Every structure is written in C-alpha cells, then in structure tokens.
Amino acid sequence: MAEYQLRRTLLYVPGNMPSMLQNIPLFQCDGVIIDLEDAVPLSEKDAARILVKRYLESYKERNKEILVRINGLDTKWALDDLKAILPGIPDGIRLPKADTPEIVERLDTLLTEYEEELGLELGFFKILPSIETAQAVINATAIARASPRLIGLAFGAEDYTATMEINRTKGGEELFNARMNVLWAAKAAGIQAIDSIFSDVNDMEALRVETELIKRLGFTGKCLVNPRQTDVIHEVFAPKQDEIDYALQVMEAIKRAREMGTGVISLKGKMVDMPVVIRSARVLRTARAHGMVDIIINEEDIHGAE
C-alpha cells in the first residue's frame, strides 16, 4: 500500500505576506495551507494571487505538502485564483464553504481541465473541503464521497459556530455533534479527518487538551494558525512507546494464532482478535510515518492469507 501521508499539522500561511510565505520551507509542520481567502483583504485579492503564483514557481525543492485555500466557488475571485496558482503546481486545494457535494464536484471538473492543460496526471490535484457550516455538517457523508480527489474532510469550527449563532468555547461541548458527523463521514469514506484551528496562540495547555480530545475522537490532524503550535500537536499525535510495543506484540500474537489455525488468541490475559489487530496495524503505520519503527504492515499481516 502507499505510505500513510501524515497530516498532523496543516499551517495557515497568509497569501499576501512574503515574510511568511518564504519561511514555508523552514516550518516543521506536515503541510501548509496558503490562504487567499479570509487572510487577504478584498482590496488585495489580485495582489495575493500573483504573489502566491510567483512564490510557488520559485519554490521547487519542496519538503512538505502545499495546499492553497482559494476563495469560495460562489465568489468572483475563485476562478482567477485557480488560473493563477495551479500552474505553480500546489498539491491540492482547500475548498472553503464546501456545503454540498455539487460544489466539490464542480471544483473536481475545473481541476481536471487544468490537469489536461498542464499535462498532469488526472487526479494529481487533491481537494480538502471545509465543513464549516450547519449545512455542510448535515451533508458531510455525501461530500466525503463527492470526488476521488478528497484527502480528507476539514472541520472549520470558527465559521461553523458563526452559522450556528453560538460562541466557541475552550471545552468545545458545542462542537461535539458536528465533529462526530465529520468523523463518521470521513471514516466511512476512508479519508482523513482534520480538525479546526485553535486560535489562542498563547494558551498551549488548552491547545494540548483540545488536541488530545480530537485525537481520541478520531481526527488525524489539526489546522493551526501559528508555527509555534506545531510541537504540541506533534507530541500529542506521536504514538507512545508502550503503544508501539503492544502493537508489535499483537501482530506477533495474531501470527502465532493463525499458525495454530485460529483467529483469536490471548495476550497477557486480554483477547486479541481482528479489531485489535486493525488498531495495532494503524499504530504501527503511524509510527512508521513518524520514523519510529521500520516495520511495514501489509494487508496480509492484518487479515491473514487465504
């Protein structure tokens, strides 16, 4: 299988700020989202897209995933954004206000046209839609299956709470149902789930608590507004050594079980069967992506041979 692409940390970089853009190679995050939408005032939309275009052309030796958040497809800027930045070959587009599967399908069609024009493999440009309104949360299941280009669903709590006419709290109780809906939609479609930004860059402890929460729920990464937030999120997402040790024991135990002709075995008094194996395989793949183990887990290790 393809290597698991880590997207623990996707950092927003304002599209009209050279001082931030040219630091992209230095940031330790897994990916960046260069922003042409909310971080750019209306009077600078033209300037930002030209700046990002020229920056992408100059940034050839890349060391992280590059997404660009364009303006919404219902705005007058979106098509000019795509025209300017796609020849710079970003890895994908963060699509704001992806409220319906039709909006994602429309972007998919546009990207196909550019791939043909630029001579790129079809499906090269990925899509990360923002689930950031009540409508999008309701439609999340259909949105998650709207295009094979989707790498995940990204929950946008700030806009979501605005459409709900509520305040966002540090406890996040008001986001629980929306987050679960995004998670179910993403997991059912087999794509990643990326959580919202945490806007208070001075409260690292609250960031840690929120990241631990969303990891427990099933999110695979988080967007961030400041590079200083990267370390905390990476620490939370890194598999712990005891988790890795246990996962290795589970894979060994299930191998022995199968040699004995059974699909279930006891390990230190606890039952090991298929769901435990699947979780352990996931821990090991994540650990491998973190460079913590060398072992490659293939489908036969998980499911056994026929």
Next chain:
Amino acid sequence: MKICKKGQAGTVQSSDLMVTVEPADALIIEIESTVKKQFEHLIRAKLEQVLAKHGTVSGRISISDRGALDYAIEARLETALQRAGGM
C-alpha cells in the same frame, strides 16, 4: 504594454516592497531599499526583466524595498502594472 494611470502594489513590511508605477515619456526606475548598497544592481535587473517581459517601455517605476526576494519583486511589479491598466 502601456502604463495608463498610476498603479501601486505591495506593503512596507519586512521582506516586501511597495511599487508605484506612473505614466512617463521615458523609462525611469527609482530604487529605495534597505539593502540598496549590496543589491541595487540585482533589484534593477529584476525590474527591467519583468518590464521587458510585459513590453513596458516607458513609465516612472518607484520602489521602496524592505529586503524582498525576486519572486516578491516580480509579483508586486506585475500587480502594480495590472492596476495601472497595463496588463
């Protein structure tokens, strides 16, 4: 490509530059920069290259540079030209 009216782009933040283009009979390039001493010739060469690429042969091009790299110089000049009705 002709500069029809005044056009301005960029900011005065670090690593950026402010570009102002105005109609003129000849091509005049004025450079203010925090790194003028070391890099004026390279900044001028970049500006001339972008102007030539867009066929701009006349106009007053003034920049106030805060250590911008080539990609930013190119982008801000192009934006100013576009805003001046030249692109």
